[in-house]
Amino acid sequence: MKTVVLLSDARNPVSGRAQLSRLEAQAIGLAAELDESPQGLHVGPGEEGVSAGLGHGLCGLDVIEAPEGEDPLPALAAFLATSLKSDEPPALVLCGRRGEGGLDTGLVPYLLAEALGLPILADAVALRPGEASDTLVVDQAMAKGARRRVTIRLPAIVTVHPLAPPPLPFAFGRMRRGEIRRHAADVSEVPVDVDAGERPHRARPKLMRTAGTASGGANLHVGPDPEEAARLILAYLEDNGIRRYGQG
Amino acid sequence: MSRPRRDPRAERDNRTVESRGRTRLDFGRRETLPVSGRMRRDPWREWAASLAGETDGERKRYDRSQRQMNRAEAVRFARARETLDATDISPGQPALRVIDEPAFLVFAVVETAGGRLSRFDRQVLGAARLLADAGDGGGAVVAVAPESVEGLGEAGADRLLHLPRAATQRGRTAALKAAVDRLAPRHVLLAEEGDGADCARRLSVALGEPLFANVEHLTARQAVRAIRNRGAEIGLAPPRLMTLGEDRAKPYEAVPCEAREIEGGPATAPADPAILSVEIVPGDPAKLSLSETDFVVSAGNGVSDFAAFRDLAAAMKGTPGASRVVCDAGLMPRTAQVGASGTVLAADCYLALGISGAPQHLQGIAGCEHVIAVNTDLHAAMIERAGLAIVQDAQLVMPALLKLLQERET
Structure with missing residues (x-):
């Protein structure tokens, strides 16, 4: 199935240089399992940074040249809408779950799904084609290592979770062989409203995880029978909702 | 002068206590609260709380758990020094906090995975409590949960709104949007984790409202989040729709609230036509990595x-x-x-x-x-x-x- 991977304008947090986001590199790895020639799509001033995606497994890259700071959403929606109407429409659009270098809200895939009228699924860690044609089985990451296996009708937008398999190794020759197609964007003259209150980031400490109130102070048992100790341990686990035993 | 004149001799007499056959001055005793309004620490009582056994009490046991002494423990160790009244934490405190006519509502959407409030759920409720008590206060926290769970009132929820547990995230968001349209809360808070994060983004698109995602620092006056790959940050007055980062807000710990159930949620959530089947695959603890397991x-x-x-x-x-x-x-x-x-x-x-x-x-x-x-x-x-x-x-x-x-x- 034809797959398009959206590549964002990610920035290195230290140097500020353009780079390929790791999440998107993982998305390319997932796309390469479904599609022999996955394509990339990027809106921005140039392909610096995102061209590394070709080395990680993309076969072609569409770059819509838009000035820096421009909202990428109209250009993305217009390009994908035309390709969805073409003879060979993409079945799957993959993207990272958050940007790295812009406002980082993670809203672009959702706004794009709204604009194109496509269903969206978040936090994929594994993809495989469904039994029926035009379906896809997506494993979504959940807390505590659980997975939610969702069958979805294509075309769809899927965002990728950091627990997805690591990216394919980078190959320089592959990057040189990849085809980059440049397109001109209709300049909308509506820049993203950058908030005036932007200031350097200050790392703030997180709350310390300390023992909860449920585990009081004096729960100390000196020299109980082993059977009594086992009963106490299981009762503690069940009272605090860690595990339930003996219920299948 | 409206302030009464102090009488140092009377104060001195008042503080004189008999102990072990001689009189001494007890400086720990106070008639009124200090001007700051905060209670005095009682180092004696804290020391007593760190003793190992309850029977012998001889051996000092250093508590490295960094656990604050809670009210129950303070009562247990009250016998350490009975004459001292410094740890009467809040005399005359009501047993239940009731807000009958809320000035505004704050939604806290909790996941209640496994029928319990998680630590993160408590933090979301604590942050909502902070916003509800902001300014003049009088706001009510509405816990939006798929089921009634234990401890919602203790975690700071004034109201409970049932939202049916939907099979798909799209259905859940539609139900949540209907509740937001009907009750018009001032803030909607979700957890920046898993389904909560997904639901917040869907809600943001559905409402046409900007999302202030992954809040790192939240007070009544401002909410701060990192941007540009944690190279910069922005701070605003708390906007309407926010998601809270994990371990970023304190859970609520004061007087329990009532968690009264209210009407307003739709009975059923609409299904998503694009989703054909949903199946939960539980994680195998033996194969999980240590950093991921619970x-x-x-x-x-x-x-x-x-x-x-x-x-x-x-x-x-x-x-x-x-x-x-x-x-x-x-x-x-x-x-x-x-x-x-x-x-x-x-x-x-x-x-x-x-x-x-x-x-x-x-x-x-x-x-x-x-x-x-x-x-x-x-x-x-x-x-x-x-x-x-x-x-x-x-x-x-x-x-x-x-x-x-x-x-x-x-």
């Missing part, structure tokens, strides 16, 4: 039968871990090592079998909320750290646990 069963030098230990970890549905000594001896793989040079856990619960608790090991379990220790040494650091401490040989407790688990299974 329950670790760990062995130390007090364990010698490792076949039984592996059976026990599997039967308890926990991920096996080990201390450095055991990994150095080659009895468990290096990937199972817990501690500063192994894995720093994010698990909820840790069962330490025969581990005394070296400082490097305790660093690795600093994030665990519940710790169970089985050890032969009463004065081991792990026994002090544990929420349930059992002074017994781990080699004897392991077969007893296995036997009890097998009885439960049948």
Whole structure:
């Protein structure tokens, strides 16, 4: 199935240089399992940074040249809408779950799904084609290592979770062989409203995880029978909702 | 002058107490609260709380769990010095906080996975409580949950809104949007994790409202979030739609609220036509990595039968871990090592079998909320750290646990 991977304008947090986001590199790895020639799509001033995606497994890259700071959403929606109407429409659009270098809200895939009228699924860690044609089985990451296996009708937008398999190794020759197609964007003259209150980031400490109130102070048992100790341990686990035993 | 004139002699007489056959001045006694309004610390009582046994009380036991003395414990140790009235935390406090006519509403959307409030759920409710009490206060926190769970009132929820547990995220968002349209809350808070994060973004698109995602610092006046890959940040007055980062807001700990159920949620959530089937695949604890699991069963030098230990970890549905000594001896793989040079856990619960608790090991379990220790040494650091401490040989407790688990299974 034809797959398009959206590549964002990610920035290195230290140097500020353009780079390929790791999440998107993982998305390319997932796309390469479904599609022999996955394509990339990027809106921005140039392909610096995102061209590394070709080395990680993309076969072609569409770059819509838009000035820096421009909202990428109209250009993305217009390009994908035309390709969805073409003879060979993409079945799957993959993207990272958050940007790295812009406002980082993670809203672009959702706004794009709204604009194109496509269903969206978040936090994929594994993809495989469904039994029926035009379906896809997506494993979504959940807390505590659980997975939610969702069958979805294509075309769809899927965002990728950091627990997805690591990216394919980078190959320089592959990057040189990849085809980059440049397109001109209709300049909308509506820049993203950058908030005036932007200031350097200050790392703030997180709350310390300390023992909860449920585990009081004096729960100390000196020299109980082993059977009594086992009963106490299981009762503690069940009272605090860690595990339930003996219920299948 | 409206202030009454002080009488130093009367004050001195008032503070004079008889003790051990001679009079002395008790400077701990206060007639009125200090001007700051805060209660005095009582170091004597804190010292008494750190004693090891309740019967002998001779041996000092240093509490490294960094646990604040809560109200119940303070009462338990009240007999340490009965004449001192400094820890009457809040006399005349009502047993339940009731807000009848809320000036505005704050939605806190909680997941209640497994029918319980998680730590993150409590933090979201705490942040909502902070916003509801902002300014003049009078706001009410509405916990939006799929079911009624225990402890919502203690976590700070004034109202409870039932939202049906939808099969798909699209259905859940539609139901939430209907509730937001109907009740018009001032703020809607969600957790920046899993389904909460997904739901917040869908809601933001559906409402056409900007989302202030992954808030790192929240006060009544401003909310701060990182942008540009954590290179910069923006701070605004708390906007309407926010998601809170994990461990970024304190849970609510004051007087319980009422958590009264209100009407307003739709009865059923619409389905998503594009989703054909949904199936939950539970995680296998034996295959999970130590940093991802929620329950670790760990062995130390007090364990010698490792076949039984592996059976026990599997039967308890926990991920096996080990201390450095055991990994150095080659009895468990290096990937199972817990501690500063192994894995720093994010698990909820840790069962330490025969581990005394070296400082490097305790660093690795600093994030665990519940710790169970089985050890032969009463004065081991792990026994002090544990929420349930059992002074017994781990080699004897392991077969007893296995036997009890097998009885439960049948």
